[in-house]
Amino acid sequence: MIDTGATAFILICTAMVMLMTPGVGLFYGGLVRRKNFISMLALAFIAFALVSIQWVVCGYSLAFGTDINGLIGGLEYAFLQGVGMEGDGIPDLLFMAFQMVFAGLTLAIVTSGVAERIKISSFVVFGLLWTTLVYDPLAHWAWGGGWAAQLGALDFAGGTVVHISSGFSALALALVIGKRLGFGSHGMEPNNIPMVLLGGALLWFGWFGFNAGSALTADGLAANAFVATNIAAAAGALSWLCAAWVRGRPGSIGIISGAIAGLVAITPAAGFVTPMAAIPIGAAAGLVCYGALFFRVKRGLDESLDAWAIHGMGGIFGALATGVFAVAAIGGVDGLLYGNPGQFLIQLVDVAVVVAYSFGATYIIAKVVDAVMGLRVTEEEEYVGLDIAQHGESVRV
Amino acid sequence: MIDTGATAFILICTAMVMLMTPGVGLFYGGLVRRKNFISMLALAFIAFALVSIQWVVCGYSLAFGTDINGLIGGLEYAFLQGVGMEGDGIPDLLFMAFQMVFAGLTLAIVTSGVAERIKISSFVVFGLLWTTLVYDPLAHWAWGGGWAAQLGALDFAGGTVVHISSGFSALALALVIGKRLGFGSHGMEPNNIPMVLLGGALLWFGWFGFNAGSALTADGLAANAFVATNIAAAAGALSWLCAAWVRGRPGSIGIISGAIAGLVAITPAAGFVTPMAAIPIGAAAGLVCYGALFFRVKRGLDESLDAWAIHGMGGIFGALATGVFAVAAIGGVDGLLYGNPGQFLIQLVDVAVVVAYSFGATYIIAKVVDAVMGLRVTEEEEYVGLDIAQHGESVRV
Amino acid sequence: MIDTGATAFILICTAMVMLMTPGVGLFYGGLVRRKNFISMLALAFIAFALVSIQWVVCGYSLAFGTDINGLIGGLEYAFLQGVGMEGDGIPDLLFMAFQMVFAGLTLAIVTSGVAERIKISSFVVFGLLWTTLVYDPLAHWAWGGGWAAQLGALDFAGGTVVHISSGFSALALALVIGKRLGFGSHGMEPNNIPMVLLGGALLWFGWFGFNAGSALTADGLAANAFVATNIAAAAGALSWLCAAWVRGRPGSIGIISGAIAGLVAITPAAGFVTPMAAIPIGAAAGLVCYGALFFRVKRGLDESLDAWAIHGMGGIFGALATGVFAVAAIGGVDGLLYGNPGQFLIQLVDVAVVVAYSFGATYIIAKVVDAVMGLRVTEEEEYVGLDIAQHGESVRV
Amino acid sequence: MKMVTAVIRPEMFDSVRAALEADGIYGMTVSEVMGRGAQKGIALRFRGKVMPVELIPKVKIEMVVPAADVDKVVRIVLENCRTGRPGDGRIFVLPVESICRVRTGQIDQADP
């Protein structure tokens, strides 16, 4: 039976999550140098379009088809066979769509690692491989009945699937593709901070759909997830603000980065913890990611849009925090704090495997694509900027 | 009986479609020269405000009042008389509002044809005439029980009413108002491509409300329309991308234009075809509109924001494709492919009449307004730009 | 019992209202000088983050806890104790969240009064005091069972609580902090009008959630509020446009300001008046606020983003208009026009008290904060701009 | 060497760029500026009132060329940017003492 309230909710949530993809594009586009602003936006659109098609062709089935050894789904839903207008609460097609926008967004986050230096053609190939070989299995493990689900790992809205995976994949990509020319010596200031903030605002907005929508209906759990999401974002924004203040001026990029850190960390937890638990989770996430960012800078890693620091490390922290703060009254499972240390261990195992798999598999895919067709533009193109070099367009002075 | 789920859904969809109007403004504003950026945004707001009032005064009634000879509705709902908080599934007032935002958006698309050269005062007069004499009858024909509906023509969410009408009306307007000064010789590059992409993102987002909302409830059909919409957008984006790639660099404007082409084409079809049919429909629409754009350029027509190429031709293609791909299992009607060539003929007739009427009537209205008060600003104003000349404002360098 | 339709609706409305906060940031950020663009956006985010935490800690309880002498709520809901996933129609947590985003937005509007000259640290302290001592009591009076509610004052979605309070508080703040350096002699043109319009568009969009959501379910009343909201916005935009046209060129900032004036005025009325009454209310609001703006300019007051003229005066007008146009068939109460002058008097009393309290209390809080830590940046910082001085960031030329 | 600075209408830029290239003038540095002319901007008639527009967007092209080429450059700009209406712009010629190509470090002294 279709419930119109639930269906209305998930339809809109799906649209909201879709809007996060251009949100990521604006966010990253504002952070890079002006000569690559359009490129970052275009990569987000390309990622979303590619995954939209891949998902209905095979991705959905790989993630949500009948489980094969806990590793991957079967192909019975390929080309949306048997995915129809009926369903349990919400139409099956809608569940498919809701999952699709997650997959598209995740690939858009991964573009962080190759910002300002990727060839479009290689990104298209890499993106299709990555979403098929990395995202789809991870989604299956957590939500499609794979080993992590069987183990009882908790991931409400994608802490492992979306955030750890995109963060560590971006890091692997950044290592394979190498630093940008002049990294460390040349100035590489953000070109458009208001667009970073607007992109961040769209992310915050869309994240309500992302987390609350993961309840898959419009009920008290959705409301719990919604409230926890907002609180974590606010707490993350404020903790990062304070940390940056202590060290100097509190930049607006820090405020929105902190908010995103909080949002990432609450993602796996939103349907398992109380809203008040979102305060420590969000605040700590702000600090963890702020620290991770400095660690990254110190190590001279050019993963400079910080998908790793924010999504990767924030995702790890959130997945573990879920194992700490989960309480049966909300999501049916208790965490460490409520006397169930086993859950924390399960989360730890899940995190470890996902980190290893997403980093390792991405590294290999990237190496292969690089060997076959070259991931990176030429030096000349990089100097000129991808807007002109790849798209023949430019943001006017 | 009011269904809260359906009502929730259509309320939000209405808001989402409203957001498409500034989306169109940003999209067009980014495409014109900087001296007319504000003007394009302002025209979108003016269009929406004018139609919002016209619609409750008489537009809704002309479109949805009791049918008069299949041509137009009666005036019994003028000033919202008898349009109240009750209704069938959703409140009558809400149905009225959902239709209102469509009408507002359509006029905003029409501004494409007079970009960078229209006098505001003339636009106000033209806009009121156009929405009353062109849009309202078309809406009546398709959805208010007019001849097209009686004939059985399929138009799920406005392929004829919104897109063919706005596209061909923009073309007629462009012919009446004439080319911009220096068209063909002067450089007229887009001034702000990121805003084009952001505007396009808002369109894509709002289009979910547009198409899925046209189910008028939150059920499996809405989900079907939602999924088809996204797939067509993605397919259109990718097919245009590829076409542009073959000819040179794949610009980001092409990617988003292709997405919009796909969205336009799926609009009449979304509730009648399977989601998988959206792949060929969207992909072909990208190519059709890409070709139409080149045809327009070659013919030296200054309908340079391409409402004709994308909305007009995409709309024609979509309306015909609906007659091809429609399948009874989704929307109750079969198309050519499922053994019902009659439906294709009906679509053909509908398209032909709507093209002729919207082009012809707009041409006449534009000529009359031009004769009476002049559509166009002076040469000096055009050189200086409408931002300064019409609004006394400017986008700073 | 939770109704999924109502819950779906309010969940999304809450997200939409959240988006209004960055909308306000963009709107104000575009209006100030470029050197303070980031600052205005950052203040909006900071306001929202602060209030998000304050609200769950104590704000919600102060506003909606058990009434104490009609003045303030008790602390029984502090830290969300007893605010859970159950509820009447919608989960209690969701009601809390819906109210939270209102509170956050209101503080963001108040930043208008200190634009381009506030110290972040002082804003943090002021903001926490203001939301606790001004917003929370006002919310209690109108919606939490306080004296205004007991008196029968009508405020559907926050005409007094949100708009009068923010407008007059911004004025008080502007008086305490003093004019910007060079006000009246130096040029202080808006730096980015397209962002003003985009911010305004997000406000218009979010306002549907704000007003229609205040029905707290998805029914005919929500639809009534939705339609009235859009009509008032359109009427306000057009009346301001006309007024500005008579005096010179009709600027786009005027169009969007008129729309916001209309939206403000319909806020208290949306669930009490007919949609057609929104035409006179919106149109008159456009003129009232246009006049108030000129009055403000003439008096040399540097409340230059005009929260007072638009939110404050628009709010007064709207609250009184509610007492005039209210009709029992919609919201159960008749106004002056329908033979109930008493309601108008009640509105008058409510307005007077709210104006006095919000202006007075804010004045005192601002004076105290100023005395203790100084509200204002140094002259040097003001010349350089808050983006650099407070955030160490800048919008590049 | 001379620096020829042309302030022109933005829409003319593409044709002048092409014309300069056709005549062998490649190097240029371009910026977007606002200009006010001897006519105090263009006077617009608006609802009967004449309103001067103060600042109007222009494009500034700076080209450093050998003294011998100055006339050619000026001629090309004139040919491509003249509409005969107020706002066509100005060309200024300034003396340049020396010019250095960063890539090679090679310095051209001023023409003798």
Added chain:
Amino acid sequence: MKMVTAVIRPEMFDSVRAALEADGIYGMTVSEVMGRGAQKGIALRFRGKVMPVELIPKVKIEMVVPAADVDKVVRIVLENCRTGRPGDGRIFVLPVESICRVRTGQIDQADP
């Protein structure tokens, strides 16, 4: 002819523009720039630390005027843009060899 280039605080631009106009100086080309002064920007005290701000937004006005008018222009700029605080800006005077009005093609040689 001389080119007077004034780099000033953005907020002073309106008053200097009006003052120049009042004294008959209309033609100008304006651009938004970033500037670093002899003081290395303005030093801001922030949480006790002094932090120099490197680049600060400025407005650059270029006016080509007859040599005889240079002093007047400089005086007007000084009168309208001086606050006495670091960051007020600079005025540079450069020689101009010739100037051409695109609309008419008429060329003014440098003053004799």
Added chain:
Amino acid sequence: MKMVTAVIRPEMFDSVRAALEADGIYGMTVSEVMGRGAQKGIALRFRGKVMPVELIPKVKIEMVVPAADVDKVVRIVLENCRTGRPGDGRIFVLPVESICRVRTGQIDQADP
């Protein structure tokens, strides 16, 4: 006094700024420009076709310095901005007749 105008790659700006400061050159006015070089922009190979890119973003630095400092400034720019690849930019030196500090009104005549 001379005006040294350097048009360089945007990414080099930070290091050249720091290097200039280290050598006592503080005052500068910076703007973002687009440039076309003697090579007609950088030729990009794209799907086998060579496509010249017309205009490429650059940063323009204007520094008015005593004539004696010109060589130092040029040297510092060269040291910090040279990659050896097309697009490194140009340095122009123009004569300046006088310079005035707005804050004090004090006027420096050209070097004797």
